[in-house]
Amino acid sequence: MSTQPIARRLETTAPKGRPRLTPARALVYLCLAVLAAAFLVPFLWMISASLKPLNEVFSPAIVPHPVMWSNYVNVFQQTQFALWVFNSAVVTVLAVVAVALSSAIVAYPFAKLNFPLKGALFGLILATMLLPGEVTMVPVFLIWRKLGGINTLFPLWVPNLFGSAFYIFLLRQFYLTIPNDLKEAALVDGASHFRVFWSIMLPLVRPAMLTVILFEFVAKWNDYLTPLIYLNDPNKYTLALGVASFLKAPGLESRWDLWMAASVLMTLPEIIIFFLAQRQFIEGIAAGAVKA
Amino acid sequence: MRGEALAAFVFISPWVIGFLVFTGGPLVASLYLSFTDYNVLQPPSWVGLSNYGQIFTQDDLFRKALANSVYYTALFIPMHVVTALAIAMLLNTRVRYISWWRTFFYLPAVTPAVATAVLWRFILNPQQGMVNQFLGMLGLPTPGWTTDPHWLIRTLALMVTWGAVGNTMIIYLAGLKGIPVELYEAAEVDGAGWWTKTWNVTLPMLSPVLFFTIVVGIIGAIQVFTQPRVLFNDPNGGAGNAALTYMMYLFNNAFSYFKMGYASALAWVLFIIILIITAVQFWAGRHWVYYEGEAR
Numbered sequence: 056m057s058t059q060p061i062a063r064r065l066e067t068t069a070p071k072g073r074p075r076l077t078p079a080r081a082l083v084y085l086c087l088a089v090l091a092a093a094f095l096v097p098f099l100w101m102i103s104a105s106l107k108p109l110n111e112v113f114s115p116a117i118v119p120h121p122v123m124w125s126n127y128v129n130v131f132q133q134t135q136f137a138l139w140v141f142n143s144a145v146v147t148v149l150a151v152v153a154v155a156l157s158s159a160i161v162a163y164p165f166a167k168l169n170f171p172l173k174g175a176l177f178g179l180i181l182a183t184m185l186l187p188g189e190v191t192m193v194p195v196f197l198i199w200r201k202l203g204g205i206n207t208l209f210p211l212w213v214p215n216l217f218g219s220a221f222y223i224f225l226l227r228q229f230y231l232t233i234p235n236d237l238k239e240a241a242l243v244d245g246a247s248h249f250r251v252f253w254s255i256m257l258p259l260v261r262p263a264m265l266t267v268i269l270f271e272f273v274a275k276w277n278d279y280l281t282p283l284i285y286l287n288d289p290n291k292y293t294l295a296l297g298v299a300s301f302l303k304a305p306g307l308e309s310r311w312d313l314w315m316a317a318s319v320l321m322t323l324p325e326i327i328i329f330f331l332a333q334r335q336f337i338e339g340i341a342a343g344a345v346k347a
Numbered sequence: 348m349r350g351e352a353l354a355a356f357v358f359i360s361p362w363v364i365g366f367l368v369f370t371g372g373p374l375v376a377s378l379y380l381s382f383t384d385y386n387v388l389q390p391p392s393w394v395g396l397s398n399y400g401q402i403f404t405q406d407d408l409f410r411k412a413l414a415n416s417v418y419y420t421a422l423f424i425p426m427h428v429v430t431a432l433a434i435a436m437l438l439n440t441r442v443r444y445i446s447w448w449r450t451f452f453y454l455p456a457v458t459p460a461v462a463t464a465v466l467w468r469f470i471l472n473p474q475q476g477m478v479n480q481f482l483g484m485l486g487l488p489t490p491g492w493t494t495d496p497h498w499l500i501r502t503l504a505l506m507v508t509w510g511a512v513g514n515t516m517i518i519y520l521a522g523l524k525g526i527p528v529e530l531y532e533a534a535e536v537d538g539a540g541w542w543t544k545t546w547n548v549t550l551p552m553l554s555p556v557l558f559f560t561i562v563v564g565i566i567g568a569i570q571v572f573t574q575p576r577v578l579f580n581d582p583n584g585g586a587g588n589a590a591l592t593y594m595m596y597l598f599n600n601a602f603s604y605f606k607m608g609y610a611s612a613l614a615w616v617l618f619i620i621i622l623i624i625t626a627v628q629f630w631a632g633r634h635w636v637y638y639e640g641e642a643r
Contacts, residue, residue, distance in 0.1 A: 080440070087437050090430075091451040094509065098454050100477055101466045113475040161362040164355035171352060176359065183370055187570060187621055189597055189614045193380060193607050194373035200387070217365020248354035277459040279573040284602055295461040302465070302580045311469055318462035325457040333446070336453075340514055341521030 101322075105315035112311045126316040133313065134304075135289060136320070139297035142208060146293060147275045150212035154271050155264045157215065158222035163252050165223070166230030167238060177227075184220045196284055210285045211275070211293070222267045225342070229263035230256065266339035269332055273325060294321050381612035386605050398612035409613070411588050412596035413620075415500060419575075419592065420568040422504035423511075424561060431512045432557075435519035436549070449517070456513030464577035467506045468493055493579060496589035503575050503590060507568075515560050522556035523549070551637040558636045562628050566621055570594050593617055 104112050105126055106119040130136050164170060165177050199210045233256065241251045282296040292300065298317050301307050329336060381398055383391035402409050434452055438445055455463065470477045471492035479489040492502045530548045539547070550557075572594035576582060582599055584591025597617070601610035 083437055083440050083442065087434075087442065087448060090434055090437075091448065094452050094455055094512070097466060097470055097509065098458070100470055101462075104469065113472070113477070113480075115477065115480055157361050161359050164358040168351050168355040168358070170355035173355075179366075180362065183366065185566075185625075186370065186374070187566070187614075187618055189570065189594060190377050190618050191370055191373035193601050193611050193614065194376035195369055196601070197376075197387070197607070198368070198373070214365065214369050216361065217369065218362040223362065248351065249357075252358070273457070277461070279461050279577070280598075283598075295459060298465065299461050299577045302468075302577070314465050315469065318458075318465050321462045322458045325459065326454070329453070329457045333450075337449075337517055340517045 101315050101318055104311060105319045107312060109310065109312045112315070123312065126312045127320070130313050130316045130320065133307070133310075134301065134317070135292070135297065136294075136317065138290060139292050139294045140320075142291060143276060143294040146208050146211045147272055150215045150275045151268050151271045153212060154215035154219050154222060155267045157218040158267060159226050159257060159260055159264055160252070161218040162223045162226035162230060163256060165227045166233075167235070167256070168248065180220045180223055184224075192284070199285065205285055206288050206291050207285075208291065211278070211281055215271070219271075222271070225267065225339075226260060226263050228342075229260055233259050262335075265332065266335050266342075269328065269335055270339060272328065276321075276325060377611045377614060380608050381615050383608040385607040387607060388605075391608060394608070398609050399616070401609070402612060402616060408588065408591065408596055412584075412591050412593045415584070415589070415591055416569050416571065416593040419500050419504055419571060420565055422501060423507055423568050424564050426504055427508045427511050427515060427564065428557065428561060430508060431515035431560075432519055432553075434512065434516045435523055436545075438516075438520055439523045449520075452516055453513035455510045458510060460510065460573045461577050463506065463510050464574050467502075467509075468578055468580065471502060494586070496585065496587045499575075499579060499585055499590035503571070503578060506578060507571065507574050510574075511564075515564075518556060518560055519553065522553045526552045554636045555638060558628075558632050562625060562632075565624060565628070569617070569621060569624070572598065 099117070103117050103119055106122050106124070107114065107116075107126075108119075108121065108123050111119075165173065165180075195210075195214075199205060202209075204210045237255050238251050241255055242248075246254075277295060278293070279295040279299060282293045286292055286296060289297070289300065298314075298321055301310070301314055301317065307313065380391060382393060382395060384394050384398075385391035438448055442448060458466070471479070473479060473489065473491040473494050476492070478492070482489050490498050492498050526549065530552070531544055534544050534548055571592050575584065575590045575592050576595055579585045579590050581590075582595065582603065584595060593613075594617075597610055597613045600606045600613060
């Protein structure tokens with residue numbers, strides 16, 4: 056079924072301009088507003104509480120008074136927040152670059168080259184997506200222990216150098232949409248497969264790599280389990296581990312003002328990236344599910 | 348074409364190395380360790396099936412943790428699927444400012460799990476939290492969300508739903524947009540109302556997407572770790588281990604007690620449980636998932 060007739064029908068059935076506000080539509084908006092409130096209010100509460108003085112942090116007022124910008128300064132002064140941000144940034148940048156590049160390299164032959172065992176190997180890659188991480192968690196920890204990786208950031212990003220199954224799958228699907236003519240013309244001109252990949256294919260696959268980068272950014276910035284396994288020196292903590300460690304720190308257990316400011320700060324980069332790249336996020340999520 | 352095959356193997360070599368070192372090798376090692384007693388300091392000693400025997404016959408915490416994770420999954424999956432579907436269907440009615448609405452529902456999904464747990468610990472504080480203040484004002488009961496053992500798992504399901512609906516809603520919205528308008532028009536010609544159209548067109552056409560999100564959702568939910576651990580601020584899951592999930596128990600065995608053999612056995616038990624649940628779903632899926640050639 057082509058998309059043409061659907062699009063034309065949509066045009067003819069959709070009324071021009073603003074749809075009339077019938078009781079049914081009013082009900083739709085009412086339901087949406089109630090649901091949206093449930094989703095937004097906790098979020099707004101976090102921002103509001105992060106700007107309240109400690110003794111009013113539980114007060115029902117939505118607008119803080121006075122506005123305590125100093126909470127945000129205190130987070131940096133009373134914890135090692137800046138160091139945790141730095142550690143998280145190092146891990147996230149290295150992990151994101153590593154996984155985008157390695158997955159793009161590994162995905163390429165599955166879309167554009169012929170080689171023995173191609174189908175079987177691709178099946179194996181897909182199968183690893185079904186393997187729950189905890190089955191390999193203990194031996195991988197033992198390997199890093201042997202290599203002296205405990206209390207270093209290496210275990211958090213080095214595995215990304217070897218590609219990641221879901222991203223390999225996403226990128227392969229994207230390579231398949233690129234026509235072969237360019238590749239074949241370059242090969243006829245004497246270019247090697249590596250040159251074709253690097254100079255022609257890699258630049259073309261950048262939109263899909265952006266989706267990979269966004270997903271991996273969120274995954275690494277949020278990850279709590281892996282740093283918890285490998286890091287026990289507070290100077291090495293990532294942001295997720297550091298913020299969670301507030302809860303146990305003597306003198307900080309009831310500093311809700313600081314926690315809320317820290318939570319807002321931790322969320323901020325993700326919100327900024329979401330607004331900058333909303334389309335890639337939305338399309339990436341939908342594509343991952345519908346194509347899989 | 349031998350050059351092409353050679354080049355291809357060079358391209359995939361990073362994955363092959365990574366697979367051997369971080370997946371395939373550890374998978375075999377983990378199976379071996381599950382038959383040993385290993386505390387990291389002494390070499391592993393073979394104990395046969397005794398880890399598995401202990402798990403199934405003597406370990407009350409294993410049963411508690413598994414029951415907690417299953418209870419959580421049973422609450423979370425319907426809550427999150429129904430909420431996401433409701434929002435997606437509402438947003439699919441040609442509402443105005445759709446990208447704003449979508450953003451509202453998506454914001455919790457871009458909030459890191461740790462920040463979400465800290466935030467919910469704050470608003471659900473039994474004495475002073477915003478939610479109980481509000482419920483108290485309306486004269487409603489004010490549960491001990493983060494302290495009462497009966498509530499911990501429900502609180503967890505509620506919180507994770509809040510954070511997870513955004514992604515699922517976007518998947519459903521994409522699925523809904525893929526349903527041909529002709530089907531609704533044909534149904535309308537036959538005199539179908541909203542309910543009939545939803546039941547006989549929307550849900551069958553959306554069933555592959557629903558199936559996908561439920562399968563993936565259950566696999567993730569049964570392994571929940573970060574949210575309960577931070578929300579209740581206790582590696583052992585609060586009073587009476589009421590919120591000790593399977594992954595938390597496994598983690599404690601491996602990295603607090605350094606019982607690597609026992610933890611590996613726990614991991615394999617969970618892996619088998621996940622495989623069985625998934626297989627049963629694929630079997631059951633044949634009866635309720637509708638694949639239409641094109642719309643898939």
